[in-house]
Amino acid sequence: MEKIQWKVDGMDCNNCALTIRRYLEKEGRTDVRVNFATGDVSFDQHTGLKTDSLVKGIQDLGYTVTGTAIAKPDKVSKPWLSTHLQRFWFCLPFTAILMLHMIPGLHIHWLMNPWLQLALTLPVYIAGMQFFGRSAWKSLRNGLPNMNVLIAIGATASFVYSLYGTLTNQAADYMFYETTATILTLVFLGNYLEEASVASTQRALKKLVSTQKVMANMIAYDDQHQEQVFAVESEQLRPGDLILIRTGEQVPADCKILWGEAEVNESILTGESEPLHKKGKDLLIGGSVLVNGTVKAYVTAAGKDTVLAGIVNLVKQAQGEKPPVQQLADKISAIFVPVVLGIAAVTLAINWIVLKEFTPSLMRSIAVLVIACPCAMGIATPAAIAVGLGRAARSGILFRNATSLELFKNISQVVFDKTGTITTGQFEVAQWKVMSSDLTEAAFQRIAYSLEKYSSHPIARSIVRNWKVNDDIRWKSIEEIKGKGMKGEDKEGNLYWAGSYETAKAYTTDETHNVYIVRNNELIGWIDVKDEIRPEARAVIHYLHSKNIKTILLSGDRQHKVKALADELGIAEVLAQQTPEQKLEVIARLSAAQPTVMVGDGINDAPALARATIGISLSDASQLAMQTAQVVLMNNGLKHLPLALGLGKHTFITIRQNLFWAFAYNIVAIPIAALGLLKPGFAALVMGLSDVVLAINSGRLYVKKVDR
Incomplete structure (x- = not known):
């Protein structure tokens, strides 16, 4: 399977996204995600299948595919009246003149001429039908009528009604040109405000995208082997290129330092502003900034293969998903326009019967058409997800999908892995004992260092880091015995061991220590190490307990060590000496009983993370693609765990609030319009502002305190 990603222009509302999604699914594509707010479309298809027929099919639906080898975007300026703001400013002068006679105390007799009003209305109507009429026809042709059908019918009804009066010399009873102009002008204004509001919900993601394109200092060598530095765009970099990065410059691509420190x-x-010290062989992530120092590095990944590009793509894909709570809104949105058309027809008929006048009945019917807003139901979820996931990405939290957001509302327990999650995974020497009377502590440390320096085991590396000496023993031979430890022979023929209890069980029955040092079949000492607790762990556990969320420590380590760590942190329940298979069974059982979060390192705990209600992984960014968790904490720590849980919960709360507003607005507004309590022009303005309310409510997620 291969992932196809497109940009599609011409989507006006959620029904447009539904049309494209249905078409792609009908053509056999899977995992189709369409985000009408950003124009992003992605789907999976079998490798080797051509997409030219799909591009043509989408174009036949009335949309334009860009960003593919088949349909590349033309680099030409857009024509006049191609945006809602331009259409609004074009229509406003004509509409303002038409509305002058409605100002109290202002009587302009010549403005009451029906032919003049027709001349002023005609440009507005043509501009309106150029957009609303085309969009309405396109949606009707595709079998999924959108909001623009309502606007086009409402504006056309008042225009044709007024035109009939003009042509039959009954203008006094049939003149509602200002209604047509007002509807179209104010809906253009509303659409612009909606467009701007929805776009504002994407600002966090746009900041991430903007950091992908910078200038880079590329290093090359001339025929005299002299170093030359010249500027290139970061998009032109390729793996293996040499680059120079100076103080204050942005790292243009993922790279590894060859020379220098910074x-x-x-x-x-990561969301952490504290600068990190980087030196030779360290990795630099594209998008980060050198605060101080100068380095030369070679590019390891560029363009769409960088860590930052991967994050942006994952966030975009997540924004294209819809939680189950949105599915009802989509179903209603699909039948909303026909239902509203029926309500408008019933409104016209009942009011005509009751009032016995056609004109006010028609105005009420038009008001029903104009005030109805299916778009509110369409953007309720995308707007909230865009803000929530965007803020999370800027804070070093990556939600890999949006479908899990609904699961955050009832989280009641969090299970932590021990090593690398609650602890840093960086072992420190805790205590040791010299058991041979002819050895000093310094001599004992020298033996341990000299043996363990040749091992790659994490415990051995910690001993080497803590007990570094300059006069280490020069071994005649040394080797690492799998499952036991290091075995070395010095020039005098003395045989040494540094390893697990397996190497010393013939000399002691105490199996509680980490490393045993044996010389010539004599136990000369032992070493215990401890894994350093993450500095933020206590605060995170305390936060969870304050929210009445149960915490559990799950580990493959020995019972007494896990229990000691749990007691130190205040974790009541401990499950120790668990194999990966047993961890999976435990998480399955806990998740079946109540919603459970599993926090692990994302590699060893991958099965358990996948089985949990919500899996949260701590990971190096370069390992991002391998994670099975729904959420990834990018800063290699637990500090943002409360923020991740809070954002997940409050994003879902915001979605529910938006959907409540969208449904409540239509349920209340349509009857009010049907009863004649709203003029069509004012109804058009209210309809436009209804979407702005959703965007404002979603925007609260940027500043809302979600981790309290």
């Missing part, structure tokens, strides 16, 4: 701000990815 302080690097990686807040674009």
Whole structure:
């Protein structure tokens, strides 16, 4: 399977997204995600299948596909009246003149001429039908009528009604040109406000995208082997290219340092503004900034293969998904326009019967058409998801999908893995004992260091880091025995071991220590190490307990060590000495009983993370694609766990609030319009502002305190 990603222009509302999604699914494509707010379309298809027929099919539906080898975007300026703001400013002068006679105390007799009003209305009507009429026809042709059908019918009804009066010399009873102009002008204004509001919900993601394109200093060598530095766009870099990065410059691509040291701000990815010290062989992530220092590096990944590009793509894909709570709204949205047309017809008929006058009945019917807003139901979820996931990405939290957001509302327990999650995974020497009377502590440490320096085991590396000496033993031979430890022989023929209890069980029955040092079949000492607790772990556990969320420590380590750590942190329940298979069974059982979060390192705990209600992984950014968790904390720590849980919960709360507003607005507004309490022009303005309310409510997620 291959992932196809497109940009599609011409989507006006959620029904447009539904039309494209249905078409792609009908053509056999899977995992189809369409985001009408951003124009992003992605889907999976079997490798080797051509997409030219799909592009033509989407174009036949009335949309334009860009960003593919088949349909590349033309680099030409857009024509006049191609945006809602331009259409609004074009229509406003004509509409303003038509509305002058409605100002109290202002009587302009010549403005009451029906032919003059027709001349002023005609440009507005043509501009309106150029957009609303085309969009309405396109949606009707595709079998999924959108909001523009209502606007086009409402505006056309008042225009034709007025035109009939003009042509039959009955203008006094049939003149409602200002209604046509007002509807179209104010809906253009409303659409612009909606467009701007929805676009504002994408600002966090746009900041991430903007950091992908910068200038880079590329290093090359001339025929005299002299170093030359010249500027290139970051998009032109390729793996293996050499680059120079100076103080204050942004890292243009993922790379590894060859020369130099620097302080690097990686807040674009981790949300942490504290600079990190980087030196030779360290990795730099594209998008980070050198606060101080100069380095030369070679590119390891560029363009769409960088960590930042992967994050942006995952966030976009997540924004294209819809939680189950949105599915009802989509079903209603699909039948909304025909239902409203029916309500408008019934409104016209009943009011005509009751009032016995056609004109006011028609105005009420038009008001029903204009005030109805299916778009509110369409953007309720995308707007909230865009803000919530965008803020999360800027804070170093990556939601890999949006469908899990609904699961956050009832989380009642969090299960933590021990090593690398609650602890840093960086072992420290805790205590040791010299058991041979002819050895000093310094000599014992020298033996341990000299043996363990040749091992790659994490415990051995911690001993080497803590007990570094300059006069280490020069071994005649040394080797690492799998499952036991290091075995070395010095030039005098003395045989040494540094390893697990397996190497010393013939000399002691105490199996509680981590490393045993044996010389010539004599136990000369032991070493215990401890895994350092993450500094933020206590605060995170305390936060969870304050929210009445149960915490559980799950580990494959020995019972007494896991229990000691749990007691230190205040975790009541401990499950120790668990194999990966047993961890999976435990998480399955806990998740079946109540909603459960599993927090792990994302690699060893992958099965358990996948089985949990919500899996949260701590991961290096370069391992992002391998994670099975729904949420990834990019800063390699637990600090943002409360924020991740809070954003997930409050994003879902915002979705529910938006959907409530969308349904409540239509349920209340349509009857009010049917009863004649709203003029069509004012109804058009109210309809436009209804979407702005959703965007404002969604925007609260940017600043809302969600981790309290």
